[in-house]
Amino acid sequence: MIERRPVLDxxxxxxxxxxxxxxxxxxxxxxxxxxxxxxxxxxAPMSLLPGSHFFENYWKVLVGDAANTPPVARMMWISTxxxxxxxxxxxxxxxxxxxxxxxxxxxxxxxxxxxxxxTLMLPVEVRIAPTYKVVADLGMLNSYAGLTLPxxxxxxxxxxxxxxxxxxxxxxxEAARIDxxxxxxxxxxxxxxxxxxxxxxxxxxxxxxxxxxxxxxxxITTHExxxxxxxxxxxxxxxxxxxxxxxLVMATALLAMIPPVAVVVFMQKWxxxxxxxxxx
Amino acid sequence: MATLSFRNVTKTYPNGVAVIHGIDMxxxxxxxxxxxxxxxxxxxxxxxxxxxxxxITGGEISIGDKVVNRLEPAERDIAMVFQNYxxxxxxxxxxxxxxxxxxxKLPKAEIQNKVQDAARILELSHLLDRRPGQLSGGQRQxxxxxxxxxxxxxxxxxxxxxxxxxxxxxxxMRLEIQKLHRRLGTTSLYxxxxxxxxxxLAQRMVVMNKGIPEQIGTPxxxxxxxxxxxxxxxxxxxxxxxxxxxxxxxxxxxxDNGTALELDSAQVxxxxxxxxALMGIRPEHIKLHARGIPVTVxxxxxxxxxxxxxxxxxxxxxxxxxxxxxxxxxPLQIGEAIQLxxxxxxxxxxFDPDTGKRIDN
Numbered sequence: 001m002i003e004r005r006p007v008l009d010x011x012x013x014x015x016x017x018x019x020x021x022x023x024x025x026x027x028x029x030x031x032x033x034x035x036x037x038x039x040x041x042x043x044a045p046m047s048l049l050p051g052s053h054f055f056e057n058y059w060k061v062l063v064g065d066a067a068n069t070p071p072v073a074r075m076m077w078i079s080t081x082x083x084x085x086x087x088x089x090x091x092x093x094x095x096x097x098x099x100x101x102x103x104x105x106x107x108x109x110x111x112x113x114x115x116x117x118x119t120l121m122l123p124v125e126v127r128i129a130p131t132y133k134v135v136a137d138l139g140m141l142n143s144y145a146g147l148t149l150p151x152x153x154x155x156x157x158x159x160x161x162x163x164x165x166x167x168x169x170x171x172x173x174e175a176a177r178i179d180x181x182x183x184x185x186x187x188x189x190x191x192x193x194x195x196x197x198x199x200x201x202x203x204x205x206x207x208x209x210x211x212x213x214x215x216x217x218x219x220i221t222t223h224e225x226x227x228x229x230x231x232x233x234x235x236x237x238x239x240x241x242x243x244x245x246x247x248l249v250m251a252t253a254l255l256a257m258i259p260p261v262a263v264v265v266f267m268q269k270w271x272x273x274x275x276x277x278x279x280x
Numbered sequence: 281m282a283t284l285s286f287r288n289v290t291k292t293y294p295n296g297v298a299v300i301h302g303i304d305m306x307x308x309x310x311x312x313x314x315x316x317x318x319x320x321x322x323x324x325x326x327x328x329x330x331x332x333x334x335x336i337t338g339g340e341i342s343i344g345d346k347v348v349n350r351l352e353p354a355e356r357d358i359a360m361v362f363q364n365y366x367x368x369x370x371x372x373x374x375x376x377x378x379x380x381x382x383x384x385k386l387p388k389a390e391i392q393n394k395v396q397d398a399a400r401i402l403e404l405s406h407l408l409d410r411r412p413g414q415l416s417g418g419q420r421q422x423x424x425x426x427x428x429x430x431x432x433x434x435x436x437x438x439x440x441x442x443x444x445x446x447x448x449x450x451x452x453m454r455l456e457i458q459k460l461h462r463r464l465g466t467t468s469l470y471x472x473x474x475x476x477x478x479x480x481l482a483q484r485m486v487v488m489n490k491g492i493p494e495q496i497g498t499p500x501x502x503x504x505x506x507x508x509x510x511x512x513x514x515x516x517x518x519x520x521x522x523x524x525x526x527x528x529x530x531x532x533x534x535x536d537n538g539t540a541l542e543l544d545s546a547q548v549x550x551x552x553x554x555x556x557a558l559m560g561i562r563p564e565h566i567k568l569h570a571r572g573i574p575v576t577v578x579x580x581x582x583x584x585x586x587x588x589x590x591x592x593x594x595x596x597x598x599x600x601x602x603x604x605x606x607x608x609x610x611p612l613q614i615g616e617a618i619q620l621x622x623x624x625x626x627x628x629x630x631f632d633p634d635t636g637k638r639i640d641n
Contacts, residue, residue, distance in 0.1 A: 178360050179354065
């Protein structure tokens with residue numbers, strides 16, 4: 001690894017460059033397509049140079065002249081709210097439940113922990129029918145609550161926080177008790193600041209998880225006006241008789257990519273730190 | 281400041297393991313008490329019971345006139361210094377010290393004053409903005425002490441505060457703790473397994489063994505008149521030599537083989553006549569080139585100005601500590617047979633071989 005061999009260097013770079021190209025090229029094509037007219041995109045072979053309709057296309061999708069869907073701006077808003085509520089809600093709920101499981105002795109403590117743990121094995125898809133029934137009965141179809149609440153409980157995050165809390169030295173809570181801090185005070189003043197990096201890492205993961213939800217919103221939203229952007233893209237690709245305006249689809253796809261990328265870029269430093277080490 | 285008293289205090293864990301078997305002790309106002317003992321003797325548990333971090337199974341602990349058995353740690357008016365410092369890693373030194381005061385909702389200005397004062401005493405003033413992670417071990421320990429000082433508690437609790445420091449720093453911090461106590465005069469309870477710390481810091485020390493206080497007394501008392509075999513072998517380095525002997529009706533001291541030792545037997549307690557006993561003598565109180573106990577030399581360790589002579593009398597190992605000059609003219613040979621005497625007739629200690637208790641008369 002530490003050897004200095006020019007040939008090896010060239011090979012490693014080559015492999016990396018090939019990898020980057022493989023990943024970046026489709027995105028580039030998406031971008032190029034989003035700057036052309038529908039006819040230009042449909043022509044084979046498609047030109048690989050950016051066209052001149054950048055503003056026109058993006059404006060069109062954002063304020064919503066496109067067929068079949070509400071304005072992308074609206075859908076992006078829905079997606080953002082959904083991703084944020086899911087990410088923040090998950091972190092809040094799982095931190096509190098991990099706090100309870102680690103720091104309090106109560107009857108059936110381990111039983112509850114294992115209950116939470118077992119649900120790790122159940123992905124959304126498995127419990128989607130009963131969950132739909134519950135949400136529908138509660139009248140939460142086509143609402144933010146319906147979009148987010150069922151996705152907030154998270155065994156993974158609870159487990160992660162539990163593991164982190166277990167590494168916090170016992171003396172810290174004892175010192176806090178002697179200082180006169182009650183449990184919630186300890187949670188706010190000590191545990192929460194210590195968990196910063198874990199929170200950041202989880203936020204990134206959960207934001208993207210929330211943003212990428214497809215199946216659940218597909219089932220519980222029937223009004224266009226509550227579609228998240230991922231659904232919107234699918235709806236734009238028309239089947240049957242109408243023509244798909246690929247340039248607009250591509251523009252929407254690119255727009256949908258921006259928030260998750262932004263979250264990753266801005267939080268990258270903390271994200272990596274949270275995954276690699278627990279600051280103690 | 282306050283007194284601290286233990287009334288028949290016991291501790292049994294929920295799983296039935298008893299770790300403290302009944303302690304009665306009064307600590308007077310401003311006294312510095314050191315609890316010393318091997319690991320697992322219950323000394324830390326006892327301290328944590330005072331702090332309120334462990335429940336008290338039986339008996340009463342009072343601080344001042346108030347029984348604190350059922351009080352939360354924060355209500356007991358104590359402050360504790362932990363072995364691993366237990367500083368809040370995300371707070372500055374200032375915030376670490378101020379945290380307890382903030383929770384008690386003291387006015388900002390007062391917090392500021394108290395922390396500044398404590399920082400000055402501990403020479404931390406220039407470090408107040410740092411995080412604990414940026415400090416050395418000794419500095420962290422001082423912050424931990426600062427956190428205790430600002431509370432102005434009735435009792436200070438120190439739980440092996442110097443164990444994580446290197447040897448040199450330990451000596452220095454030991455002196456600082458002593459100075460601090462002289463300056464503040466707060467009643468203090470200090471737990472350690474290091475007998476040097478115990479001897480140097482304590483006004484009175486408690487030697488604990490298996491959940492029982494074997495002896496409570498001043499360091500000099502404990503050293504000069506150990507109450508049991510355990511104390512005799514725990515305090516002192518190297519530990520006291522213990523030789524199984526038999527006293528016959530003529531007051532002669534016979535060893536295992538029935539050979540009479542040529543020691544002055546005037547001080548042998550009368551109750552031991554005709555009985556077996558353990559005879560103790562400190563390595564420092566053995567005289568070379570004197571009649572007494574025949575010993576074969578096995579090894580000599582030079583410590584600098586002093587030396588340790590390891591020998592064997594029959595099956596019993598014997599250690600002598602003496603100035604290096606004593607053997608300069610006639611260096612000892614390995615395997616050489618020598619005679620060792622006691623340097624005074626008070627140098628001998630007598631213990632019951634069955635109970636391990638000291639016998640004085």
